[in-house]
Amino acid sequence: MKKVLVTGAGGFIGSHLTESLLEKGYEVKAFVHYNSFGRWGWLDTLPKEKLDMIEVFAGDIRDPNGVKTAMKGTYQVFHLAALIAIPFSYHSPDSYVDTNIKGTLNILQAARELDVEKLMVTSTSEVYGTAQYVPIDEKHPFQGQSPYSATKIGADRLAESFYRSFDVPAVIVRPFNTYGPRQSARAVIPTIISQLLAGKEEIKLGTLTPTRDFNYVKDTAAGFIAIAESESTTGQEINIASQREISIGDLAKVIISQINPKARIICDEQRLRPDKSEVNRLLGCNSKIKELTGWTQQYTFEQGIGETIDWIAQNMDKYKADIYNV
Numbered sequence: 001m002k003k004v005l006v007t008g009a010g011g012f013i014g015s016h017l018t019e020s021l022l023e024k025g026y027e028v029k030a031f032v033h034y035n036s037f038g039r040w041g042w043l044d045t046l047p048k049e050k051l052d053m054i055e056v057f058a059g060d061i062r063d064p065n066g067v068k069t070a071m072k073g074t075y076q077v078f079h080l081a082a083l084i085a086i087p088f089s090y091h092s093p094d095s096y097v098d099t100n101i102k103g104t105l106n107i108l109q110a111a112r113e114l115d116v117e118k119l120m121v122t123s124t125s126e127v128y129g130t131a132q133y134v135p136i137d138e139k140h141p142f143q144g145q146s147p148y149s150a151t152k153i154g155a156d157r158l159a160e161s162f163y164r165s166f167d168v169p170a171v172i173v174r175p176f177n178t179y180g181p182r183q184s185a186r187a188v189i190p191t192i193i194s195q196l197l198a199g200k201e202e203i204k205l206g207t208l209t210p211t212r213d214f215n216y217v218k219d220t221a222a223g224f225i226a227i228a229e230s231e232s233t234t235g236q237e238i239n240i241a242s243q244r245e246i247s248i249g250d251l252a253k254v255i256i257s258q259i260n261p262k263a264r265i266i267c268d269e270q271r272l273r274p275d276k277s278e279v280n281r282l283l284g285c286n287s288k289i290k291e292l293t294g295w296t297q298q299y300t301f302e303q304g305i306g307e308t309i310d311w312i313a314q315n316m317d318k319y320k321a322d323i324y325n326v
Helices: 012-023 041-045 064-071 086-091 093-114 147-166 188-197 217-229 248-259 287-293 301-314
Strands: 003-007 027-033 054-059 076-079 118-122 170-175 177-179 202-205 214-216 237-240 264-267
Touching: 003 012, 003 064, 012 027, 012 041, 012 076, 012 217, 027 041, 054 064, 064 093, 076 093, 076 217, 086 093, 086 147, 093 118, 093 147, 118 147, 118 217, 147 170, 170 217, 177 217, 177 301, 188 202, 188 248, 188 301, 202 248, 214 217, 214 301, 217 237, 217 287, 237 287, 248 264, 248 301
Parallel strands: 003 027, 003 076, 027 054, 076 118, 118 170, 170 237, 177 214, 202 264
Antiparallel strands: none
16 A cells, blocks of 8 residues: 555544554655654654554655655645634634645645645635535535635635646645534534533523534544545545534534533623624535545444543543633
């Protein structure tokens, strides 16, 4: 099996994708964010026998030289490295342009020069903004409702331009909201679970009416691999979606009922997005990924939530349930 590169391999989805690729027999090079502590993100939590199978490259996606060095000798690239927190993008948008747009440009340039066989560029359902129709297919208009969303739209369009201009074999992979073990408390599901497991009787959330389309992280990882392995996905934009939606309020009730039915939800003003920035409805269409790859979800929402609760319960030392995680 030839070698593949995963950027953002130390992150939430990236670490699960790295594990899934190993399980399928891939040789994996993992690009992690360089830091002086020598930490590899979530890869540090993998068993030694798995870590020993991974070639780790510590670098910075914003540096074109390091990116090109990392990509040498790999035939496929899964590009997941990004800044993703929407509230952080409100006050630090420059860092999102540098990481999400310039970082993706570095990957595209290197892919062009090194003749990579296939490049999966990670997008997000946030590029669609509030649904103008449902289910949201890949032809839905784009709307930059946050600086984060705007930079991901920019990165997607750069990927499209390199495919059209230089025949770079890029695919834009667009996961809807992913959840599961290792996700930080910036995301709503770990926010709810960690507060409940910390014994909070009042669960602090933002607005409760928006709906989201949730994928369990192992299904998202399987979607990436299915798209990479299909011969008919190059040059496409492809949703990974469950084609089901649930409101944040109903989601909270489901989780509260499983952990502490006495808990109640209260609105925390600092968690509210600006009105025109809040994405009110996301419900994705998954017909394209099914048609091109045969991918289907393997986990029910109940199974995924159960596994997530179990993992967070064993890893509460990694969560700061007393503060709002931006």
